[in-house]
Amino acid sequence: MTDYKYCKVEDEGRIRIVTINRPEVMNALHNEAHCEFDTVWNEFAARDDLWIGIITGAGTRAFCAGNDLKVQATGKRGPRPSTGFAGITHRFDLAKPLIAAVNGIAMGGGFEAALACDIIVAAQNALFALPEVRVGLVAGSGGVHRLSRMIPQKQALGMILTGRRVPAAEGKELGFVNEVVPEGEALAAASAGRH
Numbered sequence: 001m002t003d004y005k006y007c008k009v010e011d012e013g014r015i016r017i018v019t020i021n022r023p024e025v026m027n028a029l030h031n032e033a034h035c036e037f038d039t040v041w042n043e044f045a046a047r048d049d050l051w052i053g054i055i056t057g058a059g060t061r062a063f064c065a066g067n068d069l070k071v072q073a074t075g076k077r078g079p080r081p082s083t084g085f086a087g088i089t090h091r092f093d094l095a096k097p098l099i100a101a102v103n104g105i106a107m108g109g110g111f112e113a114a115l116a117c118d119i120i121v122a123a124q125n126a127l128f129a130l131p132e133v134r135v136g137l138v139a140g141s142g143g144v145h146r147l148s149r150m151i152p153q154k155q156a157l158g159m160i161l162t163g164r165r166v167p168a169a170e171g172k173e174l175g176f177v178n179e180v181v182p183e184g185e186a187l188a189a190a191s192a193g194r195h
Helices: 031-046 069-073 109-115 131-135 143-150 153-162 168-174 186-192
Strands: 007-012 015-020 052-057 062-064 098-102 105-107 119-123 127-129 179-181
Touching (some): 007 031, 015 186, 052 109, 052 186, 062 098, 062 109, 098 109, 098 186, 105 109, 109 127, 109 143, 127 168, 143 153, 168 179, 179 186
Parallel strands (some): 062 105, 105 127, 119 179
Antiparallel strands (some): 007 015
């Protein structure tokens, strides 16, 4: 197994578990990290012995807080892979299911990465938002398109145009979360495959 700088990769039987491993910045990602995730998911796609992928975040506070704005502010903006945020938001040819085990905050690109997955299992403490509008930006990694196709249009527009935070239970009511589990159990529930 390759050692990665920004994520941990564990293959358990036919399941690949990818953990965003930047808890010190609430698992925020930058272009160098996106390239690493692209490599991880390319390998996953190519291996016949792996059937299901799970993505989660390290620590207890965040799944992924979105773009690492501090790195972006320094001007270190290398190329982003064509597969998008976390190597999955623009990956449209993956024939294997992906599960997001959302263990905390999923904001901006983090929420978009979760939306790019086939199933979202969220801990009770999970919060979802597309806050880009609050700084004059748009959720350009698929969030505006995916969310408006998953939930009723008015509710999607409410989230997209205000950037409001939606807790896990409301996400389930709206329809973008499949299952809500107790805090700390998102990964175990995703791995159990009972949804």
